[in-house]
Amino acid sequence: MKFIDIQQDAWRTVGGEDGPVPHPPIKSNSLLTLAQWHAVRDQWPARDAADYKPVGVILPNDADVEVLANDACKLSLVVLNFPKWVDGRAYSQAHILRARYRFNGEIRATGEVLVDMVPLLARTGFDAAALRADQDRAAAERALGFFATTGHYQGDVVETKPAFGRAAA
Template identity: 60%
Template sequence: MKFIPSHDSAWHAIGGEDGPQPHPKPAAHSLLTLEQWHAVRDTWPAGLPTGLIVPNTVDVETLAADLPRLALLVLQFPKWTDGRAYSQGHVLKARLNFAGELRASGDVLVDMVPLLARTGFDAVQLRHDQLESSARRALSIVTDHYQGDVLEARPLFSRVAA
């Protein structure tokens, strides 16, 4: 799991004084809203590292044709109690085989990190009051599961003592 500071300098949201620009100019490591992407995807250069901010209300299966062109998807958790982005992440990685980086952002707490890893997230932007050291520790507490996940489709019963 990669931990991204809230001021990620590698990816740049395309916006202006009045919010997101409706028709951004192509640039490497652009982080676009879904509306921006829909406005420019037909003219956006192929092979340009591009990221997309995806609200948790979006049916990610509608993005299937665009996934090969996207290097990063940022799935949003507007509240830690709203888990729809877990399902989005699972669908993107397990069903749609998204090969790019899948990042959780928003109201992301340390306690969420293990499930984020199990549902396909590669990276996380923790909420400002959460500690990366605590999140790393949370990943190491439980390492074996009975249920399958994105990384391991079914449980390995050979680990269970007979």
């Protein structure tokens, strides 16, 4: 899992003085709201096109992931928000993006992302996280490593078979 420092991040939201620009210009590493994406998605090329520019979408945690079903081939990043650490809807959104829609771009967790959440983030399909400011990155990396050697009994988006169904190494 990659941990994001928002100040150092190459991805930028597209907005003006009055908030998000309704019809954003097409630039590399643009991070768009869902409304902005809907305004430009028909003119955005697929990721395998020669003129493709990386684009990301911020999907609210109360939005249906299905709105991105036909766009997975155009997106490089989907940002999912945890407005409260007790609100786990973004876990389901990530899992659906990976398992049902075969999204292979980056799925990033933002908002109230705590160290304790990191192992489950990885299991449900997230591959990047912007930790809450008071959280320690080293502790998050330790939390990830704890289960790396022992594994999990249940399957997940990375290892779909349960432990008893996997061949011994």
